Amino acid sequence: MERRQANLxxxxxxxxxxxxxxxxxxxxxxxxxxxxxxxxxxxxPINVAIYYNDTMSQYVHSExxxxxxxxxxxxxxxxxxxxxxxxxxxxxxxxxxSIDSVQGRGADAVLAPSIEKFQFAIPEQTRKDFYxxxxxxxxxxxxxxxxxxxxxxxxxYGKANRLNYGGMQSEKSPALREAATWALRDAxxxxxxxxxxxxVVRQWIQQRVAS
Amino acid sequence: MDxxxxxxxxxxxxxxxxxLIAMHWLTGCVNTTIQEVREASTxxxxxxSIVILSRKHKTSGETEDDFVGCVSNKTSGxxxxxxxxxxxxxxxxxxxxxxxxxxxLNMRELTYxxxxxxxxxxxxxxxxxxxxxxxxxxxxSEESGALQCTVVSxxxxxxxxxxxxxxxxxxxASVWDINRGITVGKVSSEASGTSIVPALVVPIxxxxxxxxxxxxxxxEQLKTFIxx
Numbered sequence: 001m002e003r004r005q006a007n008l009x010x011x012x013x014x015x016x017x018x019x020x021x022x023x024x025x026x027x028x029x030x031x032x033x034x035x036x037x038x039x040x041x042x043x044x045p046i047n048v049a050i051y052y053n054d055t056m057s058q059y060v061h062s063e064x065x066x067x068x069x070x071x072x073x074x075x076x077x078x079x080x081x082x083x084x085x086x087x088x089x090x091x092x093x094x095x096x097x098s099i100d101s102v103q104g105r106g107a108d109a110v111l112a113p114s115i116e117k118f119q120f121a122i123p124e125q126t127r128k129d130f131y132x133x134x135x136x137x138x139x140x141x142x143x144x145x146x147x148x149x150x151x152x153x154x155x156x157y158g159k160a161n162r163l164n165y166g167g168m169q170s171e172k173s174p175a176l177r178e179a180a181t182w183a184l185r186d187a188x189x190x191x192x193x194x195x196x197x198x199x200v201v202r203q204w205i206q207q208r209v210a211s
Numbered sequence: 212m213d214x215x216x217x218x219x220x221x222x223x224x225x226x227x228x229x230x231l232i233a234m235h236w237l238t239g240c241v242n243t244t245i246q247e248v249r250e251a252s253t254x255x256x257x258x259x260s261i262v263i264l265s266r267k268h269k270t271s272g273e274t275e276d277d278f279v280g281c282v283s284n285k286t287s288g289x290x291x292x293x294x295x296x297x298x299x300x301x302x303x304x305x306x307x308x309x310x311x312x313x314x315x316l317n318m319r320e321l322t323y324x325x326x327x328x329x330x331x332x333x334x335x336x337x338x339x340x341x342x343x344x345x346x347x348x349x350x351x352s353e354e355s356g357a358l359q360c361t362v363v364s365x366x367x368x369x370x371x372x373x374x375x376x377x378x379x380x381x382x383x384a385s386v387w388d389i390n391r392g393i394t395v396g397k398v399s400s401e402a403s404g405t406s407i408v409p410a411l412v413v414p415i416x417x418x419x420x421x422x423x424x425x426x427x428x429x430x431e432q433l434k435t436f437i438x439x
Contacts, residue, residue, distance in 0.1 A: 037303035164276045189307030
């Protein structure tokens with residue numbers, strides 16, 4: 001009986017160790033399916049057409065971190081995040097397939113967000129407790145005639161503390177997902193504030209409203 | 212010793228080991244210190260609530276999410292419980308004004324935020340009266356000793372050695388009154404303790420639950436401070 005109990009205990013310890021070791025070089029594939037709360041912001045009294053290029057609307061980041069595994073982050077839900085914030089920011093939002101297809105659609109301007117950079121870091125790389133995601137966007141505002149009014153960068157950052165996920169190797173996907181979710185949320189917050197703080201944009205809005 | 216007697220003794224030892232492991236939840240000495248600085252009176256009627264938030268704009272030293280959750284749970288339960296809105300619900304209701312990038316860092320910035328009609332209407336609608344900003348962390352230090360585990364003759368796994376470490380929790384909560392636009396005071400909670408893991412075949416951890424104790428102490432103090 002005692003030998004059987006000892007053997008069962010040994011098997012249990014081996015199973016736990018295998019689970020622990022197997023997670024050391026795990027790949028991670030996360031799909032971000034998030035949305036943002038209803039923004040509490042004042043509307044800008046203009047009608048805006050929104051153009052997303054293919055890179056932006058189909059963005060999936062894949063990166064091989066060597067011994068830390070392959071990582072894939074599907075960021076396509078960012079479109080719904082931006083749509084929600086734009087619907088709160090502007091009087092009306094019109095989706096368009098190109099910057100030139102705005103004529104006769106009643107839009108005052110075309111806003112074209114795009115991704116310039118995407119980076120992420122995991123605790124194994126940084127020796128810190130956080131999974132981190134950085135996204136740099138480029139926003140371009142065009143007039144209804146297609147002329148560029150202004151272009152500016154918008155950065156977004158999100159992080160997730162590994163300790164909130166138990167510190168186990170199985171934490172990687174949920175923690176990365178959380179970090180990317182916070183980054184999208186940060187992007188939405190950032191654009192909602194930064195749009196009217198661009199001097200060129202503010203002057204253009206004032207002229208538009210006055211006319 | 213005959214096999215039957217040996218078996219009985221082994222079973223008894225295993226039972227004793229399990230009892231000692233269970234006792235680690237009850238032992239582990241923790242010293243706690245609470246301080247309070249009051250700058251104005253406080254009161255909370257039945258229609259008002261508080262929200263407990265953590266600072267998220269720093270890249271290091273961020274307060275643990277589960278600590279903030281613990282303080283929220285303990286403050287909203289037990290004797291003298293207060294009405295507490297969850298941090299996430301509050302951030303969602305006031306989006307994007309209390310995000311890591313945008314949250315007001317001082318009373319001047321808070322006054323600017325709540326002066327906006329959209330924000331003040333929402334805050335009135337959700338009934339939040341006090342914001343409680345929690346900062347601090349729990350850290351582990353002064354680790355000493357060693358623990359080694361192996362498989363002895365008979366295929367039985369065994370651990371031998373002794374591990375110990377110090378844990379310290381240091382948290383401070385600043386209480387802001389939204390209605391009056393002032394800081395009404397601060398409450399701080401410090402806890403420290405020593406955890407040990409002696410091992411003679413079976414490791415027996417005695418963990419000092421400093422973070423949990425700091426949470427309980429801070430929550431009780433907040434109930435007293437705000438509910439006064």
